[in-house]
Amino acid sequence: MTVQEIPTEFGHAIPPRRPSHNNRPCEELGYSPRSLFQKIKSIYPRFLPFGHAQALSKEIHQKLAFPPTHGCHPFTQPDIFSVAQEHAFSHRRKEPKLVPGDLIFKVVDIAGVRLYCVGFPMAKTPGVIGVWQNFGTGVSTRLAEHLLTKVDTLVEVPFDAAGDGDLSIGKVPTATHLPETAAHQALRERIVGLLNRAPVGPQSKAVAIDDVYLYPTGMAAIYGSHRASMQLRKGPAVGLGAIFTSTYFLLGEIPGFKHFGACDAQSGVMDKLEVYLQAEAEAGRKVSYIFAEFPSNPILVSPDLKRLRQLADQYGTIVVIDDTVGSFCNIDILSVADVIVTSLTKSFSGYADVMGGSIILNPSSRNYPALKKFHRETFHNEYFSGDAEKMLANSADYLARSTILNRNAAAIAGFFQAHVGNAGSPVRKVLYPSVSDTSANYAAVMRPATAEFTPGYGCLLSIEFTTLAAARAFYDNLHVHQGPHLGAHRTIAFSYNIIWEKEGEDREFHAGYGARVEQVRIAVGLEGVEELIEVCKEGLRFAVAAAKEGNP
Structure with missing residues (x-):
């Protein structure tokens, strides 16, 4: 099979190109030289206001x-x-x-x-x-x-801005908010159906339609959850494991934010978390909430959610889990999470042409009454009807697409895993839930198979190479689309961990919990397995050559 190069010009939407609404990421957006922005025709409006x-x-x-x-x-x-x-x-x-x-x-x-x-x-x-x-x-x-x-x-709309930029803004005019349509209700019904299907264990209370809150983006949902938790419990937040960059920076705005990066099986992170929570309690301080991705992006570690729930109950804090990477169809975290936040933009939508996010309140949670009261009193719809309608249409084949995404990612993980430890191989490690030393934690919340769907490990994996030169050679010769999106219909690769350094972060700090610049993150699409394996073989050939040259 001949590997075809990607013909898309830099700065354009990931194919198939569409005449409008291409609000999707493109290349290393936000991190590339300023001159490259002149070429960008399509990008997340959340990143920069392009297009409409x-x-x-x-x-x-x-x-x-x-x-x-x-x-x-x-x-x-x-x-x-x-x-x-x-x-x-x-x-x-x-x-x-x-x-x-x-x-x-x-x-x-x-x-x-x-x-x-x-x-x-x-x-x-x-x-x-x-x-x-x-x-x-x-x-x-x-x-x-x-x-x-x-x-x-x-x-x-006139109002007293108190000097434009002064720290004492006057009374801001109230929002008008956007009208809801039948698509909003249908979306919530679809999400509830997915949450309540094939549970891991008995549920004391099933999620109801009005427990789902829709947002314009995944980050807006995370921010909404953050506001609610901080209102109910004043105090610092705890970040557990690798965290998406925007979430990490949002949490970092909280005074006293505590981040436990390493969550692998050897880290002893839950013991460290217990020591921290105990110290805070003895000092008379409260922790507002604990946030974790399951599994984490981009290193695909699955923290011990059972122990996390026990500690949260013991010290009276809220647990917020971002299940975007694991996804509704594969994992059931209702036994653990007080709140589930999801970027619907990713595999739920699946076609990289609409954005959305959701907050799900767990009715079985002891924190549910307070959280529900806050959302009931403060939530107003900001999700535009056109986006809701597109999200509803895209997600109609979510389970069918997820079957392919799970299959493709598992196949690529298996291909690279076979090269780990081989003489002359530049592949140091495969980061994927099934081969992680935390795989038992993922298996503990994996939904049972049904006639309709067999769960898997999601669409995302990372490959760690022995040298940065080998990683760069692989990335530059991996003929898939390049960009920071995941869960799309086309496979997309990204040198994700370069973000930290380009954002002024300490490379060694993030490498310390496993997010290394020698890694290339791959978000599989709906292509055939054989096609993707051939593409990976071609990229690996260049990585082998770079490793033989001995470049660091």
């Missing part, structure tokens, strides 16, 4: 007469003004520093939709970009496209 989102920002910028030195980013949540201040002026903020007066806050209505617009000096964009990257509450491509057709109705 960019056009809407420009319209607002012009009509509200923002200074020419300032950019403008619209949001749907009124609390984004305080979030922007906390983020931009944080003691953790690196150069360029923002100061009160740099930010401009304005509110507009377009056809009954209220937007909260943050203006910022373009020269200091790196200091404020996390506001839309890490909190996920910006305007989606479809919502922006809809609002552009109504932009002639734009009116500014």
Whole structure:
């Protein structure tokens, strides 16, 4: 079989190209040289406002007469003004520093939709970009496209901004929020059906439709869960294991954030967590919540959820689990999680052309009454109907696609695992739940097989090479699409851990818990197994050659 190179030009959407709504990641977005951004035609609006989102920002910028030195980013949540201040002026903020007066806050209505617009000096964009990257509450491509057709109705909503950027913002106008449609209800019904099918054990209470809350993005769901937990229990959060970069930076905004990175079987992490929780309790301090991905992205470690639940019960804290990588169909974590957060953008959607997220409250949790009360009183829909409709259509074949994703990832993991330890092989390690030393933890929450579906280990794996040169040679000659997305219809590779270094993080710190720059992350798609194996063989051939040359 001849391996075909990917013909897609850099900066364009991952194929098949579509005429609109390509709100998907592309290449090493956000981490590439600035000159490359001129080539980008398609990107997450959560990362940068491209396409319709960019056009809407420009319209607002012009009509509200923002200074020419300032950019403008619209949001749907009124609390984004305080979030922007906390983020931009944080003691953790690196150069360029923002100061009160740099930010401009304005509110507009377009056809009954209220937007909260943050203006910022373009020269200091790196200091404020996390506001839309890490909190996920910006305007989606479809919502922006809809609002552009109504932009002639734009009116500014006056309010006392207390000096534009001053730390004491006046009373912000309340949100109008977006209307729900039948698609929203159908989505919640589908999610509930997946959660309640083939449970690992008996459920004292099944998840109900009104226990599911939909959000514009996965990060918006994580932020929503964060707000709820922090409201109920004031105190630091704990991060357990490898955590997606935006989540890591969001949690890092919390004073006292504690991160236990290493969660492999040799780490003794649960004993360390117990010591920490005991020390906090003795000091009279509360831990707000413990956050973990299951399994973790990108090193696919599965923490001991049973022990985690025991510790959370003992010390009275909330457990929030992000199941995006494991996915609804493969794992059942309702026996452990008080809250489940999911990026529906990934394998639930499966086609990389719509974004969404969800929060699921576990009715069997002792924290359910308080969490439910908070969400009932504060939640308002911000998920645009067009996105909900597309998500509903995409997810119709979720189980069928997941069968293929599980199969393809397992096949690639097996292919590389056969090279580990061989003489001359540049493959040091395969990171995948089934071959991890934490595989028993994954198996403990794996759903039983049914006639309809046999669960697996998900679509994501990473390959660790013996040298950075071998990893680079493999990545540069692996003829699949490149980018930070996962769960799509096409296989996508990414040198994920380079992110940490490019974000100013300590490479050695993250390598210390297993996230090393010598790894290449692969998110499989729906291609045939033989095709993917041939592509991997071709990339591995170059990695072998690089290793033989002895380059570090």
